[in-house]
Amino acid sequence: MPDSRTGTRRPRPEVATKLPRGTTARVVLASTRNAWADLTATFTITSWTLGWLGRIIAQVVFYALIGSLLGSPDRIRYLFIGSAVLATAMEALLVVSTTTRERYSGTLPLLVAAPTRLWPVLLGRSVQWLPSGVATATVALFVVGHAFGVSFTLGDGFAAFGVLLLVAVTTYGYGLALAAVVLRFMRLRNWATNLSYTVMMLVCGVMVPLTFWPPWVQWFAQIFPLTHDLQVIRLLESGTYTAREVLLHLGLSVLVALGWYTIGALLLERLVTTGRRDGTIEFAEA
Amino acid sequence: MTAATVESHGYGALAYLNGFLAGLERELRELRRSPDRLMALVTAPMLTLVFLAIMLHAGRDDLASFAVLAPALLVLWQMALQTSGDTVESERENGSLEALVVAPAPFPAVITGRITAVTAVSLLGFVESWVVAWLVFGVHVEIHHPSVFLGAVLTTGYATAGSAMALAALFVRTRAARAFQNSLTYPFYVLGGVMVPVSYLPDWLEPLTRLVFLSWSSDLMRAAVGPEPVPDVALHLVMIVLLGTVGAIIGGVLVRRALAEIRRTGTIGHA
Amino acid sequence: MTALRDVDLEIPEGEIHGLLGPNGAGKTTLCKILSTVLLPTSGRAEICGYDVVADTAAVRRLIGIVFGGERGLYTRLTARGNLQFWASLYGLSGAQAQLRVTTLLERLGLEQRADVRVETFSRGMKQRLHLARGLIGDPQVLILDEPTTGMDPVAAQEFRHLVRGLRAEGRTVLITTHDMAEAEAICDRVTLIDNGSILATERPSTLGTWITRYARVRADGVPPERVSSVTAALEALSGVAAVRESAPGTLVVDTAADGAAPEVLRLLLELGITDVATTRPDLAEVYLQVIGKRGMRVD
Numbered sequence: 008m009p010d011s012r013t014g015t016r017r018p019r020p021e022v023a024t025k026l027p028r029g030t031t032a033r034v035v036l037a038s039t040r041n042a043w044a045d046l047t048a049t050f051t052i053t054s055w056t057l058g059w060l061g062r063i064i065a066q067v068v069f070y071a072l073i074g075s076l077l078g079s080p081d082r083i084r085y086l087f088i089g090s091a092v093l094a095t096a097m098e099a100l101l102v103v104s105t106t107t108r109e110r111y112s113g114t115l116p117l118l119v120a121a122p123t124r125l126w127p128v129l130l131g132r133s134v135q136w137l138p139s140g141v142a143t144a145t146v147a148l149f150v151v152g153h154a155f156g157v158s159f160t161l162g163d164g165f166a167a168f169g170v171l172l173l174v175a176v177t178t179y180g181y182g183l184a185l186a187a188v189v190l191r192f193m194r195l196r197n198w199a200t201n202l203s204y205t206v207m208m209l210v211c212g213v214m215v216p217l218t219f220w221p222p223w224v225q226w227f228a229q230i231f232p233l234t235h236d237l238q239v240i241r242l243l244e245s246g247t248y249t250a251r252e253v254l255l256h257l258g259l260s261v262l263v264a265l266g267w268y269t270i271g272a273l274l275l276e277r278l279v280t281t282g283r284r285d286g287t288i289e290f291a292e293a
Numbered sequence: 294m295t296a297a298t299v300e301s302h303g304y305g306a307l308a309y310l311n312g313f314l315a316g317l318e319r320e321l322r323e324l325r326r327s328p329d330r331l332m333a334l335v336t337a338p339m340l341t342l343v344f345l346a347i348m349l350h351a352g353r354d355d356l357a358s359f360a361v362l363a364p365a366l367l368v369l370w371q372m373a374l375q376t377s378g379d380t381v382e383s384e385r386e387n388g389s390l391e392a393l394v395v396a397p398a399p400f401p402a403v404i405t406g407r408i409t410a411v412t413a414v415s416l417l418g419f420v421e422s423w424v425v426a427w428l429v430f431g432v433h434v435e436i437h438h439p440s441v442f443l444g445a446v447l448t449t450g451y452a453t454a455g456s457a458m459a460l461a462a463l464f465v466r467t468r469a470a471r472a473f474q475n476s477l478t479y480p481f482y483v484l485g486g487v488m489v490p491v492s493y494l495p496d497w498l499e500p501l502t503r504l505v506f507l508s509w510s511s512d513l514m515r516a517a518v519g520p521e522p523v524p525d526v527a528l529h530l531v532m533i534v535l536l537g538t539v540g541a542i543i544g545g546v547l548v549r550r551a552l553a554e555i556r557r558t559g560t561i562g563h564a
Numbered sequence: 565m566t567a568l569r570d571v572d573l574e575i576p577e578g579e580i581h582g583l584l585g586p587n588g589a590g591k592t593t594l595c596k597i598l599s600t601v602l603l604p605t606s607g608r609a610e611i612c613g614y615d616v617v618a619d620t621a622a623v624r625r626l627i628g629i630v631f632g633g634e635r636g637l638y639t640r641l642t643a644r645g646n647l648q649f650w651a652s653l654y655g656l657s658g659a660q661a662q663l664r665v666t667t668l669l670e671r672l673g674l675e676q677r678a679d680v681r682v683e684t685f686s687r688g689m690k691q692r693l694h695l696a697r698g699l700i701g702d703p704q705v706l707i708l709d710e711p712t713t714g715m716d717p718v719a720a721q722e723f724r725h726l727v728r729g730l731r732a733e734g735r736t737v738l739i740t741t742h743d744m745a746e747a748e749a750i751c752d753r754v755t756l757i758d759n760g761s762i763l764a765t766e767r768p769s770t771l772g773t774w775i776t777r778y779a780r781v782r783a784d785g786v787p788p789e790r791v792s793s794v795t796a797a798l799e800a801l802s803g804v805a806a807v808r809e810s811a812p813g814t815l816v817v818d819t820a821a822d823g824a825a826p827e828v829l830r831l832l833l834e835l836g837i838t839d840v841a842t843t844r845p846d847l848a849e850v851y852l853q854v855i856g857k858r859g860m861r862v863d
Contacts, residue, residue: 018613019612019613019614020612020613020626020704022612022614022622022625022626023625024621024622024625026655027655027657029657030652030655030657033652033657034652034653036652037648037649037651037652037653038649040641040645040648040649041638041640041641041645041649044638044640044641044642044645044681045640048640048681048683057476058475058476059475059476061476061480062475062476062478062479062480065478065479065480065482065483066478066479068479068483069479069482069483069488069489072483072488072489072493072494073344073347073488073489075489075493076356076359076488076489076490076493077347077348077351077353077356079351082347082351086347112635112636112637112638112639113631113634113635113636114635114636114637114638116596116599116601116629116636117629117631117636117650117697118653119600119601120599120600120601120624120627120629121624121650121653121654121701122621122624122625122653122654122655122701123653123654123655128653194328196329197329197332198328198329198332198335201332201335201336202335202339205336205339205340205343206339208339208343209339209342209343209346214343214346214347215346215347215350216350219346219349219350282601283600283601283602283603284603286593286596286602288596288601288602290592290595290596290601290631290635290709291592291635
């Protein structure tokens with residue numbers, strides 16, 4: 008079987024290298040089951056509600072209170088909406104932490120050696136944080152928000168919920184690309200997530216409008232899908248918007264996210280090829 | 294398993310000192326080894342920018358000092374939580390938690406040593422916030438009552454160490470240390486008036502906030518920065534020290550209980 | 565640094581081939597190359613005639629990888645969940661996947677615990693699940709990297725039995741280990757590897773000879789006044805390489821010839837020393853004794 012310099016060739020068995028149609032989709036789906044198992048092993052309904060949701064609500068309230076320090080109901084609403092929606096993005100960023108576990112748990116080499124590509128596996132692997140992130144922000148925006156003057160009409164509320172889903176899905180794309188980088192440089196694991204998160208908090212119109220910043224920062228903020236999605240939610244809450252501007256922002260968000268998903272998939276495949284070359288895909292990870 | 298050991302060693306001053314130094318040294322080594330522990334020192338300046346941006350955007354340059362102080366307090370609490378949680382959790386993963394709790398160097402002393410190291414490092418957070426405010430936004434926060442401020446910082450460091458003791462003991466008793474660690478952040482930032490003074494919270498919350506030493510610390514620090522005379526300095530200092538001590542005592546009692554449990558069962562919780 | 569050098573090895577189909585060597589010998593590097601997660605800097609490796617570099621896709625369909633220990637499993641999934649996940653990665657779906665998963669669970673005796681989270685499994689059960697996982701793609705070639713690490717003897721025994729069953733199905737197995745006895749127990753042939761080079765490829769019966777030849781006898785409770793006389797008597801036996809007192813009253817006798825160990829035991833009993841035991845030599849010792857003497861050790 009293995010290495011032989013003699014090169015004597017025997018007839019080799021026929022191997023179907025092409026996988027059946029739909030395998031990629033099934034792999035993504037199988038991975039989402041894995042993701043869901045992770046969530047149910049981490050939280051019970053009670054611990055999610057009391058521990059996780061409670062913590063996120065406290066965080067949103069913490070920032071909204073700054074508005075009351077400033078003595079401005081407008082600022083309270085602005086900060087509340089910003090930090091509530093940020094919570095969804097924050098949870099989507101947990102894709103980095105879940106993805107890097109593949110290295111710690113030693114499954115990465117097995118995934119690499121399997122006949123399918125790596126990206127469909129990791130695409131589905133961390134989706135548990137999407138429903139969780141949407142749920143926390145939903146409770147914050149539509150339930151707790153009332154106490155802070157945040158209100159939606161029924162229709163706009165549903166639309167805003169839809170945009171929250173979009174926040175989760177689009178930021179997940181950014182997180183996936185980030186995770187691909189971190190899988191290569193594991194020491195950056197927590198730094199990458201935390202820095203991304205605070206940068207988003209700073210420049211994406213979460214705490215202060217984009218216009219507060221110099222133009223180059225405003226341009227930079229465009230690379231985060233959150234910037235575009237958050238503007239839509241603010242428009243919906245204000246009740247004064249045109250369909251055109253909403254669709255424009257949503258379109259931009261989707262476009263940016265598609266870019267991130269593509270970058271993420273390419274980086275993951277590159278991780279495999281360079282990893283094979285330099286031996287960084289270890290059987291035993293510390 | 295080690296009942297004899299537990300009973301034979303008294304917690305003499307020397308044992309405490311040894312444990313304290315061991316913890317201090319261990320933590321300094323950890324800080325050098327794993328950059329993640331210093332993460333809070335990177336997020337602190339970032340948060341300073343966030344808070345300052347909010348103030349400056351609202352035209353409230355007068356509240357800049359709030360924005361500079363808050364991240365440092367946040368970092369202090371976050372690192373104390375992280376260290377006490379990680380200490381307990383990593384020992385548990387090693388299967389050495391029981392050994393640590395009954396080791397000749399008293400557990401409280403080891404924890405205190407580690408927390409002291411962390412607190413000392415976190416105080417850098419104050420310096421960072423101050424520098425970043427000046428560099429990025431040109432905001433210069435002057436400390437009008439430096440001696441009061443210094444007193445507030447020192448007592449706060451002490452209280453942080455004391456509270457971390459209570460936290461560590463809590464983590465010893467429960468397996469869900471990681472989950473707790475995460476949940477004990479923002480609720481405490483709100484109740485501790487870290488950014489917004491607790492007087493802005495609903496009245497019914499006031500008694501609760503006064504049980505959190507951070508609320509006294511943040512009030513005193515903000516007052517020490519401002520130009521007006523600082524009211525009730527002594528009361529604030531006493532309360533900070535008192536609450537820190539209460540934390541340490543609660544921690545001590547809980548650890549002692551854990552010890553008793555080990556004597557009975559040879560393990561802690563359902564490890 | 566070169567992890568592997570001048571490795572020339574051919575394993576016929578249907579053989580259980582052991583790769584025996586101490587930690588860091590290059591066993592895992594070889595496994596990584598064969599399982600397509602590492603590219604060799606030079607040289608060629610083929611699985612069933614497919615080149616691991618040029619025909620990666622075909623090789624991946626032909627191989628299964630099995631790790632030892634905790635790594636490589638999704639501990640929060642059930643055993644069935646793990647297998648279903650990997651089945652999808654090997655292009656299986658629907659009834660076909662169900663059938664393969666169920667068959668493997670039954671075959672490896674996991675059907676009772678199929679729907680329990682893996683984190684609650686014993687080491688032996690995890691290892692059986694590892695093997696099931698490795699078999700999910702119905703591979704021609706299985707690569708087992710230290711599969712019995714940390715298993716208790718009974719579980720390891722069971723596991724070896726399962727591995728022998730694979731040969732009966734015509735699969736080729738490459739198994740790495742640093743345990744001579746394990747290699748002896750299940751392999752058709754064994755390759756000794758150290759410092760990235762092949763030292764020798766032997767039949768396990770040869771290993772068996774080494775194990776008995778270099779056995780070590782330990783005697784406890786030798787009265788202090790008799791230590792020197794007993795030592796002298798032992799040293800006089802042919803086949804005894806060395807005698808030393810490892811602790812007061814404890815003698816350790818190294819043998820270096822076939823049938824020497826029983827002679828040592830007999831002599832000790834004759835001398836009235838009954839607290840005796842034989843131990844197997846470890847790999848490092850065999851290396852020093854056998855390979856060192858044959859001048860094949862690469863340092």
